[in-house]
Amino acid sequence: MSKVDELYAHCENVLPGHGPKRMMKDVFEELAEGLDGSEALDRYGEGDYLSAFEKEVAEMFGKPSAVFLPSGTMAQQIALRIWCERSNNLTIAMHPTAHPEFAEQFSYQFLHGLKRLQFDTPEILGNRMLTLKDFQSLGKKPGAVLLELPYRPLGGQLPEWDELIAIHDWALENNIPFHLDGARIWQCKHFYNKEYRQIGGLFDSVYVSFYKDLGGLCGAMLLGAEDFIQEAKLWQVRYGGRLFTQGPYVASGRLGMQRVLPQIDSWVERTRQVAAILSEFDQLTVNPNPPHVNIFQLYVQGDPERMTERHMKIAEETGTFLIHKLNPTAVPGLGMTEIHCWENALQFDLNSLRPFLEKWLA
Amino acid sequence: MSKVDELYAHCENVLPGHGPKRMMKDVFEELAEGLDGSEALDRYGEGDYLSAFEKEVAEMFGKPSAVFLPSGTMAQQIALRIWCERSNNLTIAMHPTAHPEFAEQFSYQFLHGLKRLQFDTPEILGNRMLTLKDFQSLGKKPGAVLLELPYRPLGGQLPEWDELIAIHDWALENNIPFHLDGARIWQCKHFYNKEYRQIGGLFDSVYVSFYKDLGGLCGAMLLGAEDFIQEAKLWQVRYGGRLFTQGPYVASGRLGMQRVLPQIDSWVERTRQVAAILSEFDQLTVNPNPPHVNIFQLYVQGDPERMTERHMKIAEETGTFLIHKLNPTAVPGLGMTEIHCWENALQFDLNSLRPFLEKWLA
Structure with missing residues (x-):
């Protein structure tokens, strides 16, 4: 230590x-105590306990379907790849402090050949969030937009609800898939005074995380339409993310959510x-x-x-x-x-x- | 059930x-019982318990370095990408029943743009293993060779030691990186009557698995030279495989190995x-x-x-x-x-x- x-x-x-x-031993004991003995390990993404959890979170955000994944890095790259292929446009728009830009070794470029559009040249956003005007001034329509709520690298700032709606409307009018980086979306209910389903409802796909705020060991979910999640599961296989079991992450995420969310x-x-x-x-x-x-x-x-x-x-x-x-x-x-x-x-x-x-x- | x-x-x-x-509850209890309370969860790939395990397995196979990864799918794609980039040659040679060819949604193509060379046209290997002659007849030098020992889809067949040496020598003479799919390498010692380090020593990189034979929950290691593993860790980040913690997989793999390997x-x-x-x-x-x-x-x-x-x-x-x-x-x-x-x-x-x-x- x-x-x-x-x-x-x-x-x-x-x-x-x-x-x-906590040491590992304590963590495993706590996990065991949280279960009643009827819960089976999921196997290669299949299992009642896992699918009940996926259903629960999908419904919480008003989405038809969800898939549990080992990490948000994987979840968001998958979302961006699917949307850009569907848009037939390999460019993405996201804040320069977005996770794929500063914490993933540029995987969106190395694994997917995606390219980020710059907000103005030079791109000097400082400590401020993106506005409708930033998107309107891009000069090219992106294949997908990623928005992080709250902006963690900006101290957890959140756009006002009206600004968020305006960006959503712009994406909708231009037929641009709108993805939510919701790593810390759990924090936003108080500020917006909205339910998660109202926030999630603005986006075509949503990523949420089970460690960080929720205190789980690890793990994420990607939420969206049925066909989107079906396609995401192909990418889960391609990433080596359809693990033999994700049981410990699933259990710790679900138990963490029950304890922490209230x-x-x-x-x-x-x-x-x-x-x-x-x-x-x-x-x-x-x-x-x-x-x-x-x-x-x-x-x-x-x-x-x-x-x-x-x-x-x-x-x-x-x-x-x-x-x-x-x-x-x-x-x-x-x-x-x-x-x-x-x-x-x-x-x-x-x-x-x-x-x-x-x-x-x- | x-x-x-x-x-x-x-x-x-x-x-x-x-x-x-076993149900999840039993699994967590068993894991807790196997630990003495001093073991901390690794965080983003760092931790004494994890690095001691990586060192132990690397040494077992005579390699300088190792990285624990969530899955073999991820481990092997990373190995192939690194080798092909170093070879400046995006083609690979592997049996048509190799895992990347039949169980990964062609990720080597979708994520990496790699291409597999065919063994003869049409490629009719039936239930037989690759021989030196197959490699010699490829018609093009591949950027990397992947060999699975034993060939699981062929009923666990193993080439004779002399054949294995001959293929190794061909790869070495042609300066082709030689990668071992060792998902079930633990099984091979008896047949070859060799130590793991002698088998691993034939390959430039080795993947081993901790579930399947060893009864762990999940998880893999990629083994190789220091610089190779350093580069693999960049790809681990890109895949979203540098998880907040891999503790449960690491512990179950290590405890499984101690119990099962003998x-x-x-x-x-x-x-x-x-x-x-x-x-x-x-x-x-x-x-x-x-x-x-x-x-x-x-x-x-x-x-x-x-x-x-x-x-x-x-x-x-x-x-x-x-x-x-x-x-x-x-x-x-x-x-x-x-x-x-x-x-x-x-x-x-x-x-x-x-x-x-x-x-x-x-």
Whole structure:
């Protein structure tokens, strides 16, 4: 275990995370406890427990069909490939911070020969979301659009509902398949005050994730029309993603969803309480402020390495733990970390926050 | 549970399988019992438990490096792509029954634009393995060669060691990367009377699997030189195969290997005993005979559907269970099934076999 992990494990008042860090043995015991013994392992994508879960999530998002996949990377590439082939157009439009662009070794190019259209030249979006105008100004109709809600690399920002509808309408009018990167879609209900099916209903296909917010081990689902999911299953085979069994991921995702989903709106409220206190300090910047969901970016003045060390020292003294690491930014002397408010945040003692920050920033 | 699964569960004397069919709850409990509590989940491919396992298997096959992947489909496509790019030649040579050709929706074409060279035109290999002469007669040098040991779709046949060496030498002389599909390589030690490192040493890259023979949940490893595995890890990201954690697969593979690997040579001996008895009956054909490994094909005269039903009826009466299903063959009135002798086969009462067959074939 790293020093930071050890410190995290010893602190009693911890902001990030889903409960204490668990060893594999604990994880398997917990999974076993969550099952009643009647659940069989799925085999090559077939099985009652798996298909009931797929049906449940598809219905939650108002889609006819779903397929459980090992990862979102796989799910989204499959969606983009299918849509672009159907559009007979190998170009895609997505934010330059979209997952396929910055975290997948350009697989959409290497495996699929897809190409991303740039939003203006040079493409300087900074920390802002895409607008209807950005799409209208592309200069070429893309074969598919990928929209991430919330934009994780932008601190969990969400477009206003009207803007979202406007982008949806533009895609619909131009007959462009509209795909939702819903890795963290669970967080969005509170901001929009809509049901998941209303958000999902705007998109032709939806990807959702079962770790991150939901605390599962791993795994994703791709949701859409029957024929779309049938085609996705061919690609699942091609990717080597139709595993002999996905049982552990399926069970942990389903159990995680049952435990966690009812909490998420309260995480968002807790996030705003945390952000409000952080905002009282001149050396801190919260983005967006107030947060739209249960994540946000926290900018901290001072050398990131020194400020991280200082945080750990105070955590050791006080038993309060806020962050794993400050990363450098483009601005010298300014560090950044993402704050994620999950299960632990609900137990976090808010009264400890100001005294901790006063010490840290002194 | 299907009727056949129920029957399988109730029979006391069962030839196929690894112990009784287990529900998810049992599987997780067993995994937890196999761990001492110190093992952490790997995260995005990093972790002591995972890397120790990778090192262990790499050394077993005399390779410098290894990467654990969710599936063999993914592992082998990655290997072929890397080798073909390095060869600057997008053609591959492999048996028409090789896994990428018949069980992956032609992903090597769809995702990679690779093309398979035919062995003669028309390509009629029937039930025979590739020989040195087949490779010499290709007419074009391929960018990579994939060889499966044993050939599972050919009843687990293995080329003689001298033939294998001859093919290896041809690949080496022609500077053609030589990849081993070792999904069932664990079975081959007995036939060759060689260590795994001697077999693996003939190949530039090796794929091995942790379910099937080893009874793990899922998962594979790709083994090779350091730079090859580094490059494979880029492709792992591209495939969406660098999962948040592969912990359950890693643990089940490692525990399975510890439990099962010492048994495998005795499975092969048991397989030959079973095959010898089956061969006494004119209505049965064993291929290859004697079996080379712990699998073989069993051809059964009679309508496959009727003979399957008849098998189940006798299984119900006697508590002895041999096969899940007879599949139709190209020959009318002839069925075929694969016999796999795994853990259950060692407990199987050989004395029950002749009386069962006499009833079945009467």
